[in-house]
Structures are given as C-alpha cells and as structure tokens.
C-alpha cells in the first residue's frame with residue numbers, strides 16, 4: 001500500500017479561541033503549529049487566513065505573509081490554501097485572490113451544500129473560475145466533496161477539461177448539512193471515485209477517529225486538525241500536534257508507513 005499522507009487542517013473558518021484556545025490564528029501561531037505538525041508526521045498543511053480580529057479572510061496579503069514566513073524559515077512542507085466559501089464575499093475574484101501566490105495546492109469545493117449558518121454556495125461558474133486560476137498557476141486542486149453528487153460534478157468538470165487527471169479528493173464527512181460520517185457512506189464515496197485518483201478523508205467531530213482509521217485501512221489518506229475536530233476526546237481540547245501524532249500512531253499500529261514531504265509530492269504528482 002502507498003504511504004500515508006497526513007494533512008494538518010490547522011485553523012479553518014469556524015473555530016474561535018473561545019471554542020478552543022489552541023487554535024492558531026495569527027501568522028506566528030500558524031507557523032509554530034506548522035513546525036510542530038510537520039515534526040509529528042504531517043506533510044501537507046491546509047491553511048486559512050484570519051484577519052486582525054480573528055475573522056476568516058481570503059485576503060491575499062494575509063496568505064502571502066504566512067507563505068513568506070514558511071519560505072524564510074526553510075520549512076519544507078506542501079502548502080494548501082483554502083478557497084472556501086465562509087471567508088467573506090462569495091465571488092471567484094475574492095475567494096481566489098490568494099491563487100496568484102506560489103503554493104502547490106489549494107482547496108476547491110465542487111458543489112453546493114448547507115452549512116448550519118449559511119449555504120455553501122459553489123456554482124459551476126464559480127468552480128470553473130477558481131479551477132482555471134489553479135490550473136493556470138500550476139496549483140493542484142484538492143477537490144472537496146461534501147456529498148456524493150460532488151463526485152459526479154468533478155467527473156463532469158473533468159470531461160469539460162476544467163479539471164485535469166489525476167484528481168485528488170478530500171471526502172469531507174459529517175459536516176452538519178452534508179453526508180454523514182459512517183463506514184457505509186465512506187465505502188460508497190470511495191467506490192464512486194474515478195479510477196487512478198488519490199483521496200483523503202476529513203472526519204468532522206465524532207466521525208473523526210472512525211473515518212481516518214478506515215481511510216488508513218482502505219489505502220486513502222487522512223486530514224486531521226482543529227478545523228475538523230475541536231476535541232481530542234470527551235474531555236480534552238485538541239491541539240493540532242496531538243491530532244497529527246494520533247493519526248501517525250494509528251497508522252503505525254495498522255502498519256501503514258507515513259509519507260514524508262517528497263514522497264507526498266510524488267504520490268500527488270506535484
């Protein structure tokens with residue numbers, strides 16, 4: 001079996017310091033967590049920008065400062081920037097402004113779904129615009145799948161030439177308003193993917209440990225982090241480092257080796 005890629009989803013758009021004081025919000029906190037997560041086994045970092053008040057933002061300068069810091073500190077890690085729908089104005093221009101920066105990956109939601117507080121609105125026009133920015137800037141999209149129809153959408157975009165093979169999917173399971181994180185649903189999604197594609201899973205909340213364990217067994221990859229899981233267990237608030245360490249430990253128990261950064265680049269074709 002291929003080695004396991006661990007992605008650390010450090011910050012997200014939703015979690016606040018009040019919900020989990022360990023969440024990295026400032027540039028310095030994000031860099032500190034990237035170093036810790038990399039040392040614990042993560043090879044990809046999924047980054048969200050926050051403004052001075054801690055609110056989600058797609059602002060290019062916010063992302064630029066983080067990327068510059070990663071470079072100046074010589075941290076070798078695959079950076080994946082979020083273009084998610086919760087960081088402000090819902091246009092491709094606003095959401096995709098950081099795609100002008102040098103990054104190896106970016107997230108791309110390929111359909112609409114419900115969040116608890118709003119619609120996760122991603123029209124085909126918006127998806128195509130974000131996707132072409134990524135392709136033109138040599139950025140590999142991570143295709144965010146919140147429901148099974150989004151796999152069909154990705155296949156349609158592939159046929160249209162908007163996306164290019166091999167695709168890399170993130171199966172985002174158990175977001176309220178999206179597909180539940182159950183073993184049956186994960187098997188169904190994995191079996192629905194186009195051939196020769198890679199996939200990772202994000203298990204939100206209680207679905208976290210079952211979904212990442214299944215992904216490790218099935219040959220997929222895993223995403224962990226405070227963006228997906230505020231709690232480490234019933235009583236302890238998670239840190240990003242703890243979540244990466246646990247994923248690496250489960251992989252070790254299941255005899256799946258963890259990929260380093262260069263191996264990850266090879267697996268993902270970066």
Ligand code: ZN
Nearest residue numbers: 012082084227
């Ligand atoms: Zn995210």
